[in-house]
Amino acid sequence: AQTVTQSQPEMSVQEAETVTLSCTYDTSENNYYLFWYKQPPSRQMILVIRQEAYKQQNATENRFSVNFQKAAKSFSLKISDSQLGDTAMYFCAFMISQGGSEKLVFGKGTKLTVNP
């Protein structure tokens, strides 16, 4: 079974500090994609970062970066210089592409609160 586990239901961080959100996944595939999505109270899902499994280099997007450990099946998200607008639910997701179909499998999410 393909699963995604986020072990931290809630986290908080002070503004301007750094926080790391954990994610592990389970798959027997060798080529796949991993994503972090952000869902603020507005309910809109917004892509934060995308990682291709065959690329060893960790993806970065401004203040957001990942630590992708393929052998350990770990995909953590680091947010640097946290801002109040980063307060949201964060979902780790794994993309399965099989037989001409594809879908995202999501973890249960981590609720991040950035405190002033």
Place this chain on the structure above:
Amino acid sequence: GAGVSQSPSNKVTEKGKDVELRCDPISGHTALYWYRQRLGQGLEFLIYFQGNSAPDKSGLPSDRFSAERTGGSVSTLTIQRTQQEDSAVYLCASSFQYGGYEQYFGPGTRLTVT
């Protein structure tokens, strides 16, 4: 440009009634997805459309759920004889095509079954 749009934003219905939820994907996107998000949970895959290919319906939870995509664009998710456990946010997403591309999500429809 315009993003993915969904209507209605909120829907309250009585148990046993049928509901239709609509999704307008980004123009030019060939792949379209429906997900369900129960309160406090992650998203669950429901159905995937790619161009004119047969859809992947493997995530539909029961035969009360169906979806169609007309002309490779607009999609409608229909839930017949709604039950209270169908209460959730239903999210639609589209992507450029098959192959690991980013999925762009709509704002969702919050369905409440009373």
